[in-house]
Amino acid sequence: MPRRRGGDPFPEERSVSVEFAAGFDATANRSTRDRREELGRAAFLALYAILRNARMHADDNAAFDAPLEQIGRSIAELIATDGAFALEIAPDAIYVNRQAVRLDATTTALLAFLRGEMLARGIHGVSTRACPDAAELRRFVRLFTSVAPRRTGPQGDPAAPLSVLRLSIEGVVESATHVRSHDTRLVDVYSYAVFFVSRTIAQLRSGAQALPVWAASRLVQDFVDLEELAPLRFLQLSRCKAGAEAYYGYHAANVAVLSIAFGARLGFSRVRRHDLGMAALFHDIGIAAVPLSLLNKEHQLTEREMAAMQVTPLFAARAILREREVHPAGLERARAAYDCHCDQAGERAEPDRIIGPLGQIVGICEAFDALTTTRPYRRAFEPAEAIHVLRTELRHRFDAALVAKFIVFAEPLLA
């Protein structure tokens, strides 16, 4: 069974607060992971000492010197390695920078105390991207002393707010009691994305005019949030495949997953990843203009049939642009839907046309997913084979440097 984590900050109703922004490091070697765990355990023990002493001493007491020095060192080293420090307390585990810290029988008892003390103040984690100084750490200690308010906000006590440390607070959003695991949420969102695209294409095919853009936006928001929470598990969703009529729903959802994850690896902002996800989700809606018999044809297409297939990017762009939205995200959707396929759409007559960045990313992800899926006219390629095809047969379609980055990004899918 997949490992479940408690304290899910992803409630049924949505919140903008995602305290623990993280990605994944599938390529991290064992020594890196061991060191992270070692530092996490040290931070955990220091935190335990702080909370225990805070029951008896004021925050300026010398009893805090050693644990504060220890936790400061751990934070500094983790920030140097990972770029951030995030300590998350779950009912039966502790996570440092998304990595579980193994606990023995003794430390498990300490965890219960620690969790109890923190949850009593509504805190279930602490994170930072900058090293806290001594004064900041003392302010953190003060939160657990008798002078501190019983409940705090993300910045701790308003009387002495934290400047770089951020607390993960439970209970602010009413529905936070709906605790669901990431996996359940991942599956929910993914399956709805598949359904959403299939349904949208079917509706377009039957003459519907409007695209349910707002609903797609919510899906993609969830995708982006989930990618931050569980990046590797999120990426692996793209392994779900289906052929025949279900293909386009899975394909669009997979391209959205791949694009958002690839965007994250490229360092794109959350907003930009949302744009990417939206572009990916709608990139293939132009096939609604193509007869199903043609989409599922097993043999080589005739010239006339090929011409019909080639216009799908224009149909996709048309379906998006007839919404008449001219904000950047809407325009990016239309441009990417056209750009990601435009070299297949008989548009090579204008070689000076510049393919937009989102179109390039969606194009590569789209090609990778299509290659790794069984189609009526060919078997599915293995991921490694698909990568090879991207580098060889399809090299003219994509920017070589971007493909090279995609190959690094896609390593977790090659296993």
Next chain:
Amino acid sequence: MTRALKRVALYRHARDQHAAYLAPAFSALHGLLSTVPHLTLAVEPGALLFEGEVVHSEVAREGSFCFRLHRDGVRSLTFCRGVDLAELLLLLDVALPAGPAARREDAVTQLWKAELKSIRWAAASGYRLDGDADGDGAGSIAESARRAHQVLDELAETVEVVTPPPLMTADERAVFDPESWADLSRSVADILARIVERGFASRDVAALAECFARLCAEMVDRREHAALLWSLRRAANLTGDAANAFRRVAGELLADPQLVARALDLSARVGSAVGDLIPVWLELLPHTAGPLAIGLIAERAGTAEAAALANAVVDRVRHCRADIEVALRAGPSHLARALLGVAAKLHPALRASLAARALGHPAVQVRLAAIPLVGADAPLAIEHLGPLLRDPEVTLRMAAADALSGCDGFAEQAAGLLADAIAAPEFSRLPREEQAALYRALGRLGTPRGLDFLSDRLAGGKRRLLARARGEQDQILAIRGLVEDGSARALGLLEDRGSLSDAVGAACRAAAAATRSRRSAA
């Protein structure tokens, strides 16, 4: 808070003032949050509620604070300690946006993108489509969920760890994805054009044209003049069966007076760098846009944009002739002159007819500009310019004489008018220069009547007592007229000096020599 929201809603375009409007509400909120860790307000279409009690109410309509939030799915707002004015302003920006709806995403997406730290929100759940998933839909969701679970179950041992350094540096990212709105908008304008050109616009042609027009409006507001010019040219040169329908709808939307005014401002701001932005824009406007252009010229005296607008007006003369006539007769002086300045492209008869209206304009400069245009049409010139020979304004009289001298088809009538003017008693009181102009105009017509008149004047005409000097002056002027005539008969008159005085005789000799050499050169 209510007062602050009302002020922001009322003056939503005065964004630099919003902080000041919000300051009192913010300090109250800040004080409240020092006593409680957070404050949650339920969002209703026309109200904010705290624990079921209305704390803010407003009319539920488009443009009010709660309405958009509720319509787009926001159901509660939670203000946490640490909230600052900047975040409140961001929230207001989402709830009370300035500008058209097409320029923004839904409120939930905007809030999500804003990443507010101390203001949280809860939205109505769901991205379920209309009618929810049932039957086959529920089955397909269950099937994809099963597949997804299967994939995730295979990852039981996978450990989520921290992101390694991004695959792109910030600099590389800035090069790869500059997020250039100009490029984006131009690219989308191109896609719109391709859809139309390749015949795929179908029933969506109006929607696509509207999208194009909105895109152009956005370009204007973002001052992306190069992208705008490119897009307008692309639309103007569009081919394909649906091109005209596309241009017609887009043109009607581009004819929005405020939008055209903003485009003119943009053109004026960028000057020559913008090239023919305004002409291309105006070219796309519908035939009925003449009055709009006339109205805009009135606000832009003497600018390059005014000339472009005037051109657009005369291009639409068939549809706005009455408006043009009113503008020429009674409009602002610069408007009438701008219209007359571009009238050259009109058919001469139409041009003269319109210009004749301008002869009734109170401004001398307008009438002066209209006279040559009226003169191009002889019958109109005879009708309208004859009376001008007795106008109190000397420049008008001279211009009318000059214009009459070009009335080839009706030369005799014109000569009659000029001769009558010269023969009139008040002629002797006219400035010498004007007298010369009338004689020259008469000579230029080259009519028998004119020649007879000049011959008579050269011979001395009706002599009056004590008027010898004046008689010589008239003879000299007649010589000028004969030189302008330049015909063989005129030359003969100049050479047959008879009983002329020495001075007049010398002038005749010189004039005859000049006429002779001009004739041989011709």
